[in-house]
Amino acid sequence: MAFRADHLLGIEHLAPDEITTLLDLADRYANQNRQGSAPRDKLAGMSQINMFFENSTRTQASFELAGKRLGADVMNMAMQASSVKKGETLIDTALTLNAMQPDLLVVRHPQSGAVDLLAQKVNCAVLNAGDGRHEHPTQALLDALTIRRAKGRLHRLSIAICGDIAHSRVARSNIMLLGKMENRIRLIAPPTLMPSGMDELGCEVFDDMQAGLEGVDVVMMLRLQRERMDGGFIPSEREYYHRYGLDAQKLGFARDDAIVMHPGPMNRGVEIDGEIADDINRSVIQEQVEMGVAVRMAAMDLLVQNLRAKRAAHSAQTIV
Amino acid sequence: MTITVFTHAQLIDPETEAPHPGGLRIEDGVITGVGDVSTQGADTVTDCGGAYLAPGIVDIGVKISEPGERHKESFASAGRAAAKGGVTTIITRPDTHPAIDTPEVLEFVERRASQDSLVNVLPMAALTKGRDGREMTEIGFLMDAGAVAFSDCDRVVTDNKVFLRALTYAKSCGALVVGHVQDPVLSAGAAVTSGKFASLRGLPGVSPMAERMALDRDIALLEITGARYHVDQITTARALPALTRAKDNGVDITAGVSIHHLTLNELDVADYRTFFKLKPPLRSEDDRQAVIEAVAAGVIDVISSMHTPQDEESKRLPFEEAASGAVALETLLPAALRLFREGAITLPQLWRALSLNPAKRLGLSCGRLSVGAPADLVLFDAHVPFIMDRTKLSSKSRNTPFDGARMQGRVLDTWVAGRRVTQGLL
Numbered sequence: 001m002a003f004r005a006d007h008l009l010g011i012e013h014l015a016p017d018e019i020t021t022l023l024d025l026a027d028r029y030a031n032q033n034r035q036g037s038a039p040r041d042k043l044a045g046m047s048q049i050n051m052f053f054e055n056s057t058r059t060q061a062s063f064e065l066a067g068k069r070l071g072a073d074v075m076n077m078a079m080q081a082s083s084v085k086k087g088e089t090l091i092d093t094a095l096t097l098n099a100m101q102p103d104l105l106v107v108r109h110p111q112s113g114a115v116d117l118l119a120q121k122v123n124c125a126v127l128n129a130g131d132g133r134h135e136h137p138t139q140a141l142l143d144a145l146t147i148r149r150a151k152g153r154l155h156r157l158s159i160a161i162c163g164d165i166a167h168s169r170v171a172r173s174n175i176m177l178l179g180k181m182e183n184r185i186r187l188i189a190p191p192t193l194m195p196s197g198m199d200e201l202g203c204e205v206f207d208d209m210q211a212g213l214e215g216v217d218v219v220m221m222l223r224l225q226r227e228r229m230d231g232g233f234i235p236s237e238r239e240y241y242h243r244y245g246l247d248a249q250k251l252g253f254a255r256d257d258a259i260v261m262h263p264g265p266m267n268r269g270v271e272i273d274g275e276i277a278d279d280i281n282r283s284v285i286q287e288q289v290e291m292g293v294a295v296r297m298a299a300m301d302l303l304v305q306n307l308r309a310k311r312a313a314h315s316a317q318t319i320v
Numbered sequence: 321m322t323i324t325v326f327t328h329a330q331l332i333d334p335e336t337e338a339p340h341p342g343g344l345r346i347e348d349g350v351i352t353g354v355g356d357v358s359t360q361g362a363d364t365v366t367d368c369g370g371a372y373l374a375p376g377i378v379d380i381g382v383k384i385s386e387p388g389e390r391h392k393e394s395f396a397s398a399g400r401a402a403a404k405g406g407v408t409t410i411i412t413r414p415d416t417h418p419a420i421d422t423p424e425v426l427e428f429v430e431r432r433a434s435q436d437s438l439v440n441v442l443p444m445a446a447l448t449k450g451r452d453g454r455e456m457t458e459i460g461f462l463m464d465a466g467a468v469a470f471s472d473c474d475r476v477v478t479d480n481k482v483f484l485r486a487l488t489y490a491k492s493c494g495a496l497v498v499g500h501v502q503d504p505v506l507s508a509g510a511a512v513t514s515g516k517f518a519s520l521r522g523l524p525g526v527s528p529m530a531e532r533m534a535l536d537r538d539i540a541l542l543e544i545t546g547a548r549y550h551v552d553q554i555t556t557a558r559a560l561p562a563l564t565r566a567k568d569n570g571v572d573i574t575a576g577v578s579i580h581h582l583t584l585n586e587l588d589v590a591d592y593r594t595f596f597k598l599k600p601p602l603r604s605e606d607d608r609q610a611v612i613e614a615v616a617a618g619v620i621d622v623i624s625s626m627h628t629p630q631d632e633e634s635k636r637l638p639f640e641e642a643a644s645g646a647v648a649l650e651t652l653l654p655a656a657l658r659l660f661r662e663g664a665i666t667l668p669q670l671w672r673a674l675s676l677n678p679a680k681r682l683g684l685s686c687g688r689l690s691v692g693a694p695a696d697l698v699l700f701d702a703h704v705p706f707i708m709d710r711t712k713l714s715s716k717s718r719n720t721p722f723d724g725a726r727m728q729g730r731v732l733d734t735w736v737a738g739r740r741v742t743q744g745l746l
Contacts, residue, residue, distance in 0.1 A: 090638060091636050111638035111640050132522050133522030133523075172520065172522060196516070198519060201520070215487055269651075
């Protein structure tokens with residue numbers, strides 16, 4: 001058993017063996033989910049609170065379903081409508097919730113680093129469901145599991161991550177994870193949407209789809225985050241689609257068996273052609289969603305095991 | 321007449337090249353003898369036991385949160401912090417609530433300071449009303465009331481015409497203008513310096529070039545106006561050639577840097593530690609090294625604390641939302657001694673930047689160990705190690721990035737005009 005973390009705040013602090021442990025367990029859960037045989041008592045008696053300070057349908061539903069499949073009591077809090085609006089600080093919200101003794105906190109927040117801050121103030125396991133432009137670890141893990149199942153391995157692959165990298169926490173977590181597992185990472189974006197210093201992280205940087213996609217095994221598209229753009233990153237969506245949108249012609253530069261991924265929700269006709277997205281021979285976008293539930297089940301299972309061990313050690317100490 | 325004599329000290333005279341053993345004779349708060357002094361007629365003789373005796377630090381750009389936010393810092397608490405840190409003259413910033421932009425508010429500050437502070441307090445006033453960058457303040461009246469310099473602090477006057485007029489008018493009054501160089505559009509919303517670290521953390525970054533761009537504009541306006549100008553902080557390598565060139569061309573410009581930009585870099589932010597959020601943000605290690613060299617070479621004239629008290633509430637927030645700034649009156653000296661121990665800078669060079677140059681720039685007679693100068697002094701041990709504990713700070717706000725850091729160098733005593741001000745504090 002090689003999963004030591006108390007929280008899942010990001011991929012940055014996970015070791016390769018922890019990632020493998022988590023993916024192995026998630027792989028089993030994925031199979032059990034298909035057979036309807038997931039162990040419903042794994043998280044029995046555990047309470048899971050989903051705190052989403054930013055709108056989300058898919059991720060929140062995925063976490064909720066993952067918790068329920070393993071028997072946790074799941075509560076969703078719509079933070080945008082809560083006392084946060086009344087000026088309560090994040091720390092106070094965290095302390096209030098902590099006093100209710102939850103076991104698992106799933107947090108999404110629009111500010112980078114906010115989930116780290118919150119995790120310092122609570123004594124339950126915290127899962128980062130996306131913080132600002134920083135990390136989205138469960139997305140990277142589900143992408144990794146999808147790749148591993150499709151390609152049979154998660155190392156020495158050539159993987160292109162394309163599009164709005166500047167605003168993407170998905171890209172950051174994926175760069176971390178795929179780098180730790182020793183893959184070749186190519187980043188393709190218009191220079192205005194490419195964060196600085198990415199080459200220093202061991203990525204190859206391209207501003208041209210043809211050059212970047214040449215011979216890759218995996219094409220990972222990102223959503224153009226129009227809501228985070230305050231003007232002038234790209235001239236227009238139609239020019240973006242023309243130069244960076246994934247269509248059959250551009251996909252032709254990748255290997256013949258290259259798979260196409262997208263974290264969703266998709267802007268069809270902006271970053272990806274609808275037919276490519278729906279092509280069951282190339283697109284694994286639906287599998288990504290399926291693996292999302294399995295990965296979140298595995299993450300919560302492992303964190304709860306560590307939490308129980310920690311609590312047991314603590315109460316043993318108290319008795320002595 | 322009160323006569324105090326210091327013996328057996330290592331004197332750090334910033335006007336010489338090396339510390340030398342000797343003593344000081346003080347009569348009624350003024351230095352009357354340096355070197356081999358007699359103890360004849362002395363009321364007090366202080367045997368320094370071989371410790372370093374240097375001019376007290378003259379700190380340009382200290383924020384005291386009076387008026388407006390006295391819960392963050394007051395003249396009394398800042399005065400105690402300064403005394404403990406060997407700072408004998410504080411030059412205060414006008415970025416208070418309300419801004420110090422009228423003679424009336426300035427007089428309030430001076431009254432509070434003289435009642436409460438253990439050390440000298442000299443106020444700066446705002447350059448424009450409300451620090452809004454639209455209309456210049458009553459520079460003449462404010463100088464009469466005691467303003468030693470004019471600054472809008474971290475706000476840049478973006479309207480070139482307003483800034484040109486303010487500089488022209490200030491020049492006619494002989495006033496010193498202190499500016500902040502940071503292109504306001506490029507730096508808007510930035511929390512860190514752009515680059516690999518900013519990208520990894522997903523934080524909005526500002527290019528280090530924003531500093532050079534603003535400096536270039538200011539130098540152009542100084543060439544037109546001939547005004548006296550001091551840049552509060554130069555923190556990037558790319559700005560240094562422009563500064564050197566301007567000085568060579570005879571522009572009346574000097575520059576400072578905060579102690580934090582000399583001793584920390586952007587990576588110290590680590591996992592979103594908001595006590596390391598500063599304005600301008602911490603820079604790359606290459607920039608830090610270049611700036612240290614510039615201080616040693618005298619291109620950067622002044623080292624200051626940029627003491628900025630922030631309470632826990634304004635720091636315990638997600639990084640982008642957290643307030644900027646750090647307290648440093650008490651850590652300035654031990655942090656500066658790191659540069660000395662690394663061999664980057666000599667003690668007299670350090671004291672030129674800490675005391676002599678700021679005093680000269682402001683037209684003050686302190687900041688040196690010469691006959692006729694006020695006996696503003698700090699006695700310190702440069703080597704005693706300690707672990708910084710922020711709960712022991714005298715500042716009301718304890719937002720220091722050095723909490724838990726291993727440091728060396730402790731103030732043994734501080735005197736202002738010959739009067740010991742560290743009684744019961746150390």
